[in-house]
Amino acid sequence: MSPQMLTVAKEGPRRHTHITMHNEYEFTSVHPTARRGFPSLLVIMLGFTFFSASMWAGATLGNGLRAPVFLLAVLAGNLLLGTYTGLLAHIASRTGLSTHLLARRSFGLQGATLPSLLLGITQVGWFGVGVAMFALPVGKLFPGIPHLALIWIAGACMTLTAFYGIKSLTVLSIIAVPAIAILGATSVIKAFADFGGISAWLAMEPGNALTLSAAIGICVGSFISGGTLTPDFTRYARTSRIAVSSTVIAFLLGNSLMFLFGAVASAFYQTNDISEALMKQGMIGIAVLVLGLNIWTTNDNALYAASLGFATVAKRPKRLFVILNGLLGTLFATTAYNHFVPWLNLLNMMLPSIGAILILDYFVIRRRNPEAPPATGTQWAAVAAWAVGFAAAKFLPGIPPLNTLIAASIAYLVLARRLPAPPPAL
Numbered sequence: 001m002s003p004q005m006l007t008v009a010k011e012g013p014r015r016h017t018h019i020t021m022h023n024e025y026e027f028t029s030v031h032p033t034a035r036r037g038f039p040s041l042l043v044i045m046l047g048f049t050f051f052s053a054s055m056w057a058g059a060t061l062g063n064g065l066r067a068p069v070f071l072l073a074v075l076a077g078n079l080l081l082g083t084y085t086g087l088l089a090h091i092a093s094r095t096g097l098s099t100h101l102l103a104r105r106s107f108g109l110q111g112a113t114l115p116s117l118l119l120g121i122t123q124v125g126w127f128g129v130g131v132a133m134f135a136l137p138v139g140k141l142f143p144g145i146p147h148l149a150l151i152w153i154a155g156a157c158m159t160l161t162a163f164y165g166i167k168s169l170t171v172l173s174i175i176a177v178p179a180i181a182i183l184g185a186t187s188v189i190k191a192f193a194d195f196g197g198i199s200a201w202l203a204m205e206p207g208n209a210l211t212l213s214a215a216i217g218i219c220v221g222s223f224i225s226g227g228t229l230t231p232d233f234t235r236y237a238r239t240s241r242i243a244v245s246s247t248v249i250a251f252l253l254g255n256s257l258m259f260l261f262g263a264v265a266s267a268f269y270q271t272n273d274i275s276e277a278l279m280k281q282g283m284i285g286i287a288v289l290v291l292g293l294n295i296w297t298t299n300d301n302a303l304y305a306a307s308l309g310f311a312t313v314a315k316r317p318k319r320l321f322v323i324l325n326g327l328l329g330t331l332f333a334t335t336a337y338n339h340f341v342p343w344l345n346l347l348n349m350m351l352p353s354i355g356a357i358l359i360l361d362y363f364v365i366r367r368r369n370p371e372a373p374p375a376t377g378t379q380w381a382a383v384a385a386w387a388v389g390f391a392a393a394k395f396l397p398g399i400p401p402l403n404t405l406i407a408a409s410i411a412y413l414v415l416a417r418r419l420p421a422p423p424p425a426l
Contacts, residue, residue: 025235036237036242037238045247047172047177050258051258054223054259055262059277060218060266061219062263065209065212065215067201074260076219077218078259079252081224084227088227088234088359089230089240093244100115102358103116106361106382107379108376109375109376110377119309122347126226126343128332129336129343133295137275137291156330162300162304169233172296179290187277213398217400217401225350232308261274345400350393352393352401352404353405356389357385382416385415392404
């Protein structure tokens with residue numbers, strides 16, 4: 001137990017409010033006095049899902065599908081994402097625990113090192129991708145500034161705001177969410193005005209045809225790895241209703257809008273690069289600012305979640321790992337960005353099965369005793385189920401993130417009842 005936690009235990013409720021200003025609850029459940037209401041949670045989750053990469057994914061779908069099929073694919077994909085993340089949000093709000101502390105219940109105290117390291121390392125890589133995404137369009141606007149300098153400036157600023165935790169994420173999201181909504185709506189309205197309205201979009205034929213299943217896979221795959229970390233934010237919700245509703249709205253509304261913004265702009269301007277479409281609309285200056293803020297909010301979420309994972313494993317304060325992970329992510333930003341698609345594919349093979357195991361452990365395996373302490377060693381049923389899910393995503397035909405969810409779920413339900421569990425922690 002950290003000294004800060006010992007201080008809380010010794011001094012009691014009178015000092016708790018003061019301490020929670022600096023406490024990110026890396027090692028304990030979120031205290032009731034630190035819980036948040038619906039507006040605050042919704043802003044944080046919209047800041048999470050209002051991500052520029054979803055606009056790029058929407059652009060790919062917009063060029064590959066007729067408009068009605070595109071709308072069906074995005075609705076289906078985000079319903080799946082909303083269901084998956086909504087279940088995780090419910091668990092987090094009921095327990096007050098982060099993804100990594102929940103993993104201790106499913107994987108055991110020692111076994112939880114696997115999901116925590118996987119989630120931590122992948123999110124540091126995602127932070128690096130976001131830093132480069134931020135620096136590249138800014139470099140187009142200010143060609144005189146060296147690219148490397150822009151990357152280090154962006155990385156330092158994002159690390160600084162992530163250092164201050166959930167309060168900083170809330171402030172950034174309050175600014176970025178309405179800004180990106182206004183920019184996207186303006187871009188769509190301008191595209192419709194310039195090219196003949198909604199009827200022109202509905203009549204357009206796709207340039208590079210996609211199947212409906214492939215489109216749903218792109219939609220789900222664009223955010224399911226990040227969605228696995230939903231508990232890191234929704235554990236602050238006062239009630240399960242607040243956690244689930246803010247999460248589902250964020251995916252059904254927020255992520256769907258980002259796909260729509262990207263699809264409409266790309267369809268009319270014939271490019272999968274949303275920044276190029278905005279440049280053709282004469283909005284690149286304001287777009288760089290707004291898209292930069294948008295990337296900033298999601299990147300801070302990634303760095304926050306990664307640092308929680310490493311803090312849980314090392315039993316050291318999260319803020320230490322915010323600095324270390326920020327430095328590493330910035331250092332490898334260009335490399336991560338240049339391998340963005342393989343990186344995203346790897347995330348979609350490794351992470352969704354972790355969320356599936358957390359969900360089944362809470363609702364099925366522990367349904368009669370959800371507050372039972374985690375096992376001291378390794379829950380090999382969970383580790384084996386994760387491996388089965390990874391193999392299914394890599395080797396079976398179909399949609400990798402859905403393959404890993406289904407295979408890991410079946411394997412965990414079978415193995416959890418057959419393999420002996422280590423004794424619970426005292």
